[in-house]
Amino acid sequence: MAVELPELVGGALCLDVANSVDGRVLEEPLDYLATYADLVGWALRAGGLSTAEAEALRARADADPEGARDELIRARALRESVFALFHGYAQDGAARPDQLAAVQEAYTDALRHARLEPAGEDLCWTWDPDLRLPRWRVAQSAIDLATGSSLGRVKACASQDGCQYLFVDTSKNGSRRWCSMTDCGNQAKSKRLTARRRADRTEAR
Numbered sequence: 001m002a003v004e005l006p007e008l009v010g011g012a013l014c015l016d017v018a019n020s021v022d023g024r025v026l027e028e029p030l031d032y033l034a035t036y037a038d039l040v041g042w043a044l045r046a047g048g049l050s051t052a053e054a055e056a057l058r059a060r061a062d063a064d065p066e067g068a069r070d071e072l073i074r075a076r077a078l079r080e081s082v083f084a085l086f087h088g089y090a091q092d093g094a095a096r097p098d099q100l101a102a103v104q105e106a107y108t109d110a111l112r113h114a115r116l117e118p119a120g121e122d123l124c125w126t127w128d129p130d131l132r133l134p135r136w137r138v139a140q141s142a143i144d145l146a147t148g149s150s151l152g153r154v155k156a157c158a159s160q161d162g163c164q165y166l167f168v169d170t171s172k173n174g175s176r177r178w179c180s181m182t183d184c185g186n187q188a189k190s191k192r193l194t195a196r197r198r199a200d201r202t203e204a205r
């Protein structure tokens with residue numbers, strides 16, 4: 001079944017990946033990352049993978065479906081830690097030590113496998129196309145955001161229908177409240193979630 005994917009509103013890879021669960025406070029949240037291929041597609045769309053990397057990862061996942069399934073579980077676990085960390089900051093200006101430790105661990109694991117290489121006039125961390133690559137890039141993005149100057153600008157959508165999407169508020173006066181005016185701003189998201197649940201129920205029959 002084709003599900004309309006939500007627009008990317010995070011302003012940072014780690015937040016866009018954290019936002020791959022819709023309606024987190026609802027009884028039936030909608031997880032867009034059901035398969036490893038979904039993870040690759042989402043990361044590609046969010047700018048966390050190049051097209052060539054995504055192709056290489058899809059081929060690896062085809063060759064090692066069990067490894068891909070296991071990695072999806074780990075990537076989703078990191079996604080939940082990233083969400084909890086930034087949601088904590090957005091709500092209370094603080095996060096729990098276990099959430100910090102989980103993101104830190106993912107980042108140090110990423111660096112253990114990274115090479116420092118020239119990229120144009122800069123240097124950057126690069127990785128071989130490994131099934132773990134999406135997770136490593138998300139960890140890098142999370143640390144960049146957490147240690148940069150935008151942490152205080154991370155917000156959670158003010159929608160009452162359980163959206164909880166995270167985004168970096170880049171508006172001049174810091175007044176952004178919604179993940180998206182065309183989505184939560186006008187109820188499109190709750191309509192989409194309702195449609196998805198209806199489709200799931202029909203499929204289950």
Ligand SMILES: [Zn+2]
Pocket residue numbers: 157158159163164165178179180183184189
């Ligand atoms: Zn929203």
